[in-house]
Amino acid sequence: MRSDRDGRVAIIGGGASGTILAAQLARRGIDSVLIEGGGRAGKGVAYSTTEPAHLLNVRAEGMSAWAGEPDHFAQRFVKEGGDHRGFAERRLFGRYLGEILDDAVGSGKTRVLDSAAVTAEASDDGWRVRLEGGETLDAAALVLAIGNQEPEALRAFAGVEGRLISNPWGEQARAAVRDLAETGGDVLLIGTGLTMVDLVLSLDAAGYRGRIVAVSRRGQVPRGHADFEPAPVEADELPSGSLRGLWWWLRRRSAQVGWRAAVDSLRPHSHPLWQSLDVEQQRRFLRHARPWWDVHRHRIAPDVADTIARLIAEGRLEIMAGRITGARSEHSGIEVDIRRRGAAEPQSMLFDYAFNCTGPLHSISRTRDPLLRSLLDADAVRPDHLGIGLEVDQDSRAIGGQRLWALGPLTKGRYWEIIAVPDIREQAAAVADDIARELSE
Numbered sequence: 282m283r284s285d286r287d288g289r290v291a292i293i294g295g296g297a298s299g300t301i302l303a304a305q306l307a308r309r310g311i312d313s314v315l316i317e318g319g320g321r322a323g324k325g326v327a328y329s330t331t332e333p334a335h336l337l338n339v340r341a342e343g344m345s346a347w348a349g350e351p352d353h354f355a356q357r358f359v360k361e362g363g364d365h366r367g368f369a370e371r372r373l374f375g376r377y378l379g380e381i382l383d384d385a386v387g388s389g390k391t392r393v394l395d396s397a398a399v400t401a402e403a404s405d406d407g408w409r410v411r412l413e414g415g416e417t418l419d420a421a422a423l424v425l426a427i428g429n430q431e432p433e434a435l436r437a438f439a440g441v442e443g444r445l446i447s448n449p450w451g452e453q454a455r456a457a458v459r460d461l462a463e464t465g466g467d468v469l470l471i472g473t474g475l476t477m478v479d480l481v482l483s484l485d486a487a488g489y490r491g492r493i494v495a496v497s498r499r500g501q502v503p504r505g506h507a508d509f510e511p512a513p514v515e516a517d518e519l520p521s522g523s524l525r526g527l528w529w530w531l532r533r534r535s536a537q538v539g540w541r542a543a544v545d546s547l548r549p550h551s552h553p554l555w556q557s558l559d560v561e562q563q564r565r566f567l568r569h570a571r572p573w574w575d576v577h578r579h580r581i582a583p584d585v586a587d588t589i590a591r592l593i594a595e596g597r598l599e600i601m602a603g604r605i606t607g608a609r610s611e612h613s614g615i616e617v618d619i620r621r622r623g624a625a626e627p628q629s630m631l632f633d634y635a636f637n638c639t640g641p642l643h644s645i646s647r648t649r650d651p652l653l654r655s656l657l658d659a660d661a662v663r664p665d666h667l668g669i670g671l672e673v674d675q676d677s678r679a680i681g682g683q684r685l686w687a688l689g690p691l692t693k694g695r696y697w698e699i700i701a702v703p704d705i706r707e708q709a710a711a712v713a714d715d716i717a718r719e720l721s722e
């Protein structure tokens with residue numbers, strides 16, 4: 282079955298990136314179809330949580346969906362009793378994005394299609410997208426806004442099933458949290474970043490009172506937000522082109538103005554700074570500096586940081602620096618060998634459940650996503666120079682494809698800082714302009 286050409290632009294992925302782009306296109310009078318396969322149109326992965334404990338990790342004043350209208354979300358939050366500089370519940374932000382999508386749909390310019398796209402191929406005059414039910418959809422332009430890829434399978438856990446939760450965002454994870462709240466068994470969280478924080482909050486909110494061990498190579502946990510005096514810098518004050526120079530600049534500057542002010546002062550310059558590093562330096566950043574950068578840059582709300590500190594103090598959460606060297610299914614759970622940092626031998630520990638909180642897949646060529654595979658196999662897209670996303674040009678157009686754009690995390694090889702709403706909304710506005718130019722030619 283083939284549908285009519287019913288959208289000039291097909292946007293695959295209905296999370297924050299796809300929703301904001303659809304709304305931007307609607308403002309420009311451009312028709313689009315927003316194809317969302319996970320039932321999360323107008324929310325995406327981060328904002329479809331229903332848990333009050335899950336707070337935004339960016340202050341309300343930074344979370345507007347509209348480039349050039351910085352107060353748009355904060356005003357909404359204030360109406361609900363919040364504060365400009367406060368941290369809203371993520372589900373409130375989901376409702377806000379949902380309303381933006383409703384407005385776009387109400388304008389008659391956006392249509393939402395509740396289905397997964399399984400392949401996309403270039404046609405004579407644009408793109409043909411095949412949906413999971415077998416239908417096809419034709420569009421003049423295609424945008425990939427599919428977010429992050431599922432985490433890498435854990436090698437140490439090969440052959441372990443059942444009580445290993447591979448996708449911390451899925452129904453299996455929610456069922457495991459409910460089970461743990463009832464049984465109180467021990468939990469292993471593999472990874473100590475933002476995903477780990479979310480799961481700890483979910484477990485605590487569900488009434489779980491057992492013991493959680495969270496392990497990563499360095500045992501670094503996201504730091505908390507706190508008030509500080511901003512200390513902005515001009516681009517020409519920064520040592521562009523040198524990772525080592527930047528690292529030393531950051532250390533010196535942190536000693537002068539505090540690390541929060543120093544880290545945040547780099548934000549307006551992050552794209553040119555990232556692009557000024559050569560490939561080898563970018564790789565070195567990913568290998569060595571990234572764990573520290575991530576925990577200082579992507580900070581958690583103060584209330585969330587307090588909860589984590591309290592659980593550690595109560596002995597209910599242990600953060601471990603170490604390496605998992607093996608794992609086996611046992612009758613009563615999963616036995617895991619963990620070599621703590623500095624220890625000569627691994628120690629075996631028994632857990633009722635283990636959750637993969639290692640974060641998104643980093644090697645795009647290993648994706649199991651059929652849509653991306655179809656595009657990669659047809660050379661319509663290429664992995665970027667680091668292999669962490671897709672190669673895109675300065676307009677976020679995929680290199681190798683015609684009238685094909687990528688948004689959000691898929692473009693992190695080019696921009697690095699492109700996963701949070703303040704960056705995504707700028708990118709979405711620029712892509713909408715570029716699409717408008719392209720389609721008017």
Ligand SMILES: Cc1cc2nc3c(=O)[nH]c(=O)nc-3n(C[C@H](O)[C@H](O)[C@H](O)COP(=O)(O)OP(=O)(O)OC[C@H]3O[C@@H](n4cnc5c(N)ncnc54)[C@H](O)[C@@H]3O)c2cc1C
Pocket residue numbers: 293294295296297298299316317318319320321322324325326327328336337338339396397398399426427428429475476479652688689690700701702703
């Ligand atoms: C837990 C968590 C908390 C976060 N908190 C914040 C925060 O407080 N502030 C902030 O600025 N950023 C935060 N982020 C960063 C977040 O990634 C971005 O804000 C933003 O939500 C990314 O949106 P996205 O649309 O690019 O990706 P996603 O939200 O992942 O959306 C992609 C969508 O595409 C759909 N999809 C994928 N493949 C297909 C397909 N083949 N066909 C159809 N649909 C498909 C998926 O179902 C999904 O809904 C958080 C991220 C996470 C994971």
